Amino acid sequence: MFVNLAQSPEDLSADVCIIGAGAAGISLATRLAARSIDVILCEAGGLEASEASQGVYRAETQGDEYYDLETARLRYFGGTTNHWSGWCRQLDAADFESKVQGVPTSWPISKADLDPYFEETGNILELVDIKPDEALGRSGLNRIDLSFSPPVRFGEKYHSELDKSQHTRVLLNANLVNARTRDHVVNAVRVRDYQGNERDIHARIFVIACGGIENSRLLLWLNDIGDLPFAGGSRLIGRYWMEHPHAPIGSVVIGDKNRFTFDENALDFFSPTAAFMREKGALNSQLFLKSTSYGGAKEVIADLLCVAPDFGTWVMGQFGKKLACVAQLKAAWEQEPVFHNAVTLGEDRDRFGIPRSQLHWTRSRLDHHTIRQSAMAFAKHLADEDIGRVKLDSWLLDPDAGLPAPDEMGGYHHMGGTRMAQTATGGVVDADCKIFGTENFYVAGSSVFPSAGHANPTFSIVQLSLRLAEHLAGRLPHAS
Amino acid sequence: MAMKVSRRKFNLGLLCSSMVAFVAAGVQRLKVRNGWVLRGED
Numbered sequence: 249m250f251v252n253l254a255q256s257p258e259d260l261s262a263d264v265c266i267i268g269a270g271a272a273g274i275s276l277a278t279r280l281a282a283r284s285i286d287v288i289l290c291e292a293g294g295l296e297a298s299e300a301s302q303g304v305y306r307a308e309t310q311g312d313e314y315y316d317l318e319t320a321r322l323r324y325f326g327g328t329t330n331h332w333s334g335w336c337r338q339l340d341a342a343d344f345e346s347k348v349q350g351v352p353t354s355w356p357i358s359k360a361d362l363d364p365y366f367e368e369t370g371n372i373l374e375l376v377d378i379k380p381d382e383a384l385g386r387s388g389l390n391r392i393d394l395s396f397s398p399p400v401r402f403g404e405k406y407h408s409e410l411d412k413s414q415h416t417r418v419l420l421n422a423n424l425v426n427a428r429t430r431d432h433v434v435n436a437v438r439v440r441d442y443q444g445n446e447r448d449i450h451a452r453i454f455v456i457a458c459g460g461i462e463n464s465r466l467l468l469w470l471n472d473i474g475d476l477p478f479a480g481g482s483r484l485i486g487r488y489w490m491e492h493p494h495a496p497i498g499s500v501v502i503g504d505k506n507r508f509t510f511d512e513n514a515l516d517f518f519s520p521t522a523a524f525m526r527e528k529g530a531l532n533s534q535l536f537l538k539s540t541s542y543g544g545a546k547e548v549i550a551d552l553l554c555v556a557p558d559f560g561t562w563v564m565g566q567f568g569k570k571l572a573c574v575a576q577l578k579a580a581w582e583q584e585p586v587f588h589n590a591v592t593l594g595e596d597r598d599r600f601g602i603p604r605s606q607l608h609w610t611r612s613r614l615d616h617h618t619i620r621q622s623a624m625a626f627a628k629h630l631a632d633e634d635i636g637r638v639k640l641d642s643w644l645l646d647p648d649a650g651l652p653a654p655d656e657m658g659g660y661h662h663m664g665g666t667r668m669a670q671t672a673t674g675g676v677v678d679a680d681c682k683i684f685g686t687e688n689f690y691v692a693g694s695s696v697f698p699s700a701g702h703a704n705p706t707f708s709i710v711q712l713s714l715r716l717a718e719h720l721a722g723r724l725p726h727a728s
Numbered sequence: 729m730a731m732k733v734s735r736r737k738f739n740l741g742l743l744c745s746s747m748v749a750f751v752a753a754g755v756q757r758l759k760v761r762n763g764w765v766l767r768g769e770d
């Protein structure tokens with residue numbers, strides 16, 4: 249059932265109250281309802297975008313240039329999946345471990361903990377045929393597969409199921425503004441609409457699923473105003489925030505395109521092996537080739553003919569046989585998790601009186617090193633095998649150069665801020681996504697990622713939500 | 729259709745930069761020139 253906050257009964261209670269109806273919140277709600285658990289799903293927006301709701305996302309960014317945060321996420325039913333692109337990939341086993349000495353990338357869980365949810369996540373995201381990785385010769389890289397969701401719009405896909413479910417009530421225009429806690433237990437949360445109507449929602453378990461920036465902002469706010477018993481204090485809330493830096497990194501001339509497996513979007517993907525990352529002291533990354541038409545390739549070929557006339561001339565012949573191609577080399581990569589990249593509370597307040605987010609984001613030397621290593625390995629592989637030549641952008645060749653700030657800065661992937669850890673000294677939530685120091689307050693979404701791998705985050709967000717549903721069902725004895 | 733492009737069409741002087749660096753490679757020495765990662769004999 250869907251109801252606007254203003255029309256809802258005064259007395260609202262459920263087994264589980266989920267705050268935020270995006271990929272994380274909706275995956276969790278549908279799975280809990282299937283286990284006969286009563287859920288109230290509070291969504292800040294309505295069924296369509298509205299200025300009143302979207303304006304709450306206005307925020308300030310500091311450090312490296314970053315996207316406008318008011319448009320980088322969507323604040324209505326279905327959340328940011330209302331305009332995501334649908335690129336999907338699971339995290340690698342190595343992503344859960346330490347990769348570079350002194351860099352805190354390890355998770356308190358392993359890939360095996362998420363594997364049981366792989367197939368169902370694929371069904372939710374409507375992915376087909378996820379292929380295994382293959383070694384790219386002796387380059388230290390793998391040829392990898394990415395899958396593409398249609399893309400699933402969670403709001404549209406699950407509206408009818410949630411509406412008909414006996415176990416779910418979706419409360420629209422319900423903005424989390426406060427929480428009431430006693431000892432280590434959250435008893436109720438307060439939600440407010442745009443006209444000032446308020447409700448208190450009582451539940452046995454609460455889950456915040458408001459996205460990779462809002463989860464931090466709202467927990468920082470609740471910590472400031474209330475007596476939430478965050479163990480270890482609020483020191484780590486909002487900290488170790490991460491993106492996947494994105495950039496075009498060069499051009500590739502390929503003499504025999506049959507050596508590649510371009511998909512229907514003319515894309516082919518590569519990423520380093522765990523051994524390569526360890527050897528090079530680099531984090532994870534994703535290189536992708538986007539093949540271009542010959543029209544866009546003339547200048548690149550002309551440039552290649554200058555520096556490698558024999559290869560260039562051979563390639564010209566290959567073009568005649570329709571075997572050669574030119575591709576743009578792009579990359580998205582794992583960012584070093586660092587304390588100073590953070591969501592904090594700014595001076596400015598939103599319409600509910602809550603301080604707006606301030607995002608501090610900078611890319612580090614390790615971020616530069618990471619992509620340089622993979623890009624060089626790929627370029628060397630093509631030259632070694634004599635199947636192509638790569639021209640890398642100048643900023644990549646100079647270890648002291650900064651990273652560029654072109655149109656592409658990141659993937660709109662907002663991760664970290666409420667990182668998962670073994671103990672409260674290392675993070676905000678435990679391996680079950682429960683906030684340290686509380687008995688019944690959980691976080692869903694990519695804010696719990698302690699490190700980001702290179703994989704687009706939504707696949708792992710859904711896997712984590714399904715795993716969380718399993719955990720919560722275990723706490724509620726009447727679950728079917 | 730085979731493309732007819734002659735190297736004479738390109739102004740080599742303008743396009744070729746002086747930047748040349750050598751990098752270690754597994755099989756043979758590779759070099760970097762004007763951003764291109766090349767084989768030694770290129």
Ligand SMILES: Cc1cc2nc3c(=O)[nH]c(=O)nc-3n(C[C@H](O)[C@H](O)[C@H](O)COP(=O)(O)OP(=O)(O)OC[C@H]3O[C@@H](n4cnc5c(N)ncnc54)[C@H](O)[C@@H]3O)c2cc1C
Pocket residue numbers: 267268269270271272273290291292293319320321322323324325326327328329331332333334335336422423424425457458459460462466659660661662692693694704705706707709
């Ligand atoms: C342009 C673009 C392209 C993208 N492409 C990809 C891609 O190809 N692959 C990929 O993996 N990811 C992609 N993403 C990221 C993807 O959209 C997110 O990972 C995903 O939507 C996160 O799900 P979520 O549920 O955690 O957050 P969201 O989907 O943002 O949902 C959060 C929900 O919480 C609600 N909410 C917020 N505050 C409150 C409050 N105070 N009270 C109640 N409710 C609240 C919001 O209204 C929203 O409905 C893309 C993002 C963008 C912007």
